[in-house]
Amino acid sequence: MPTGLIVKALSGYYYVLADDEQTTEAVQCRARGIFKKRGISPLVGDRVVYGLTENGEGTVDEILPRSSELIRPPVANIDLAVLVFSVTEPALNLPLLDKFLVHTESAGLDTLICLTKHDLLSEGSSPGGVSEELAPVIRLYESIGYPMLVTSAKEGVGVSEIYGRLAGRIGVVAGQSGVGKSSLLNAMVPGLSLETNEISMKLGRGKHTTRHVELIRLQNGGLIADTPGFSQLDFLQVDAEGLSGAFREFAPYAAACRFRGCLHLHEPGCKVQEAKEAGHIAASRYNHYIQFLNEIKDKKRRY
Template sequence: MREGRVLKAFGGYFFVYDFESKEVYRCKIRGKLKNEGSDVITGDLVKFDLLDDGSGVVEERLERKNSLFRPVIANIDQVIITFAIVEPDLDFKLLDRLLVLAEIADLEVTICINKVELSSLEVAREQLLPYQKIGYRVIYTSAKEGIGLDDLVEALKDNVSVFAGPSGVGKSSLLNAIQAGLELKVGEISQRIKRGKHTTRHVELLSLDTGGWVADTPGFSSLDLSFITAEGLQYFFPELIDYLSQCKFNPCSHSHEPQCAVKEAVEKEEITAERYQNYLKFLAEIENKKKSW
């Protein structure tokens, strides 16, 4: 039996890259897998057999090391969270939401700020400095002018990576710029709502000449965090971790309690006020959603 990786699922078929032959085969799923409830998604490692007509049948899905639910993809090494500095404007609340989801999945993170040709690079660096201080890697790119593409290639090399971010920030344009021959469809910004139009319709892993795989994914503008507990949210903001044991009350929500070390750190500007405010907004979302159940 052969082993491979699912590169995409489309039209009821699963396109599987064979590790030995380095060929891609169009496969169906064995009925018993469906009956067992073993879903197969992009990124899954599978065992499959070839049929006489050159197509294949997936017989087994191997154990996943991780998975994301939006985009739906498995066995990822890192996420490249991509935003434009303008057109559309950088949405820090959405950035923090995506960072929380990456922390939950225990993924390495690179923040990619694209379209820097449309704004001051110095301003962009100043805006993202708090994230670098937290420990996130930030790279600045322009698909149009070729700025920072070497940094992006280095980040992607020999990894299985997923691009995540809203529509219109240039994810497909960046991939077209670093990998010849992709010719991914690129959309334009709506002048009415100042957001991008969806150009990627399904999740697909693409092979890079420099080594590794990368997923171009459908864009999105909001993500639900209600599956996280109110008590658990604090652990997905890395800059809060060192202060949690110093609060007077345990548990502490870091919202209204007196003698809260997190709130004191915000006042001392050891934790950025903007990130803290987004923490409070996410906390309120989670608590309100639980009350409605």
């Protein structure tokens, strides 16, 4: 039986791209009833075994083991999360960036941070360089170990770099609405014309509100999913201790805290707090950690 990749899920159908190179059209498939019974649903990004039925459609018969699974957006087997933030319009939102990073860390994903719409800042920037206000942000996240790209879909800056990092991998683009995700993809894929500036769509209530995820094929063997903007993420899967683990740069200090399970709040002998006081951990990162910790505790209280 043939194998393939689910590139789109819509209205109960799964669109499977065959692994054999002959076919380029995705096969429209239903999932077998057995999945529902087991409480499993196929996800975009799933590698599957499928069968063809007489009417030219198919059935997803088996889901091959997943390497990763995101709930929001619902995608499996992601290799790279591309987090898109505009430097302005909307303003760079570092709490949200840190929140996204908690998610990508706890899902075990590689992450690439793109700061886009750089053309809008260029007045104050040094020639060919990065504007002064961005430099410390870039330095901070690079020091933690996150690759950063400064991009502009409008001027085609940094687009081929994102493309190159997706070669042979499955990526997902995530970020607030209006930051320029679709514009970046349009700049990356010749002939692609994803709708941009979806604000008008949001206002038109009653319009099609189904937010589906679709993988777009790149010529270098990569696949990338655009996602509808989401400004809010909740921490359903992350608990208080997991949260600390999702702040990468805390790890060497957290390991030396006096108490096991230290939450780095006011505990004596907390090396994370010490590192923050000494400036080895950025105050912004520590503060966001505390903020998220409170959100997780609030959430727990409500259940």
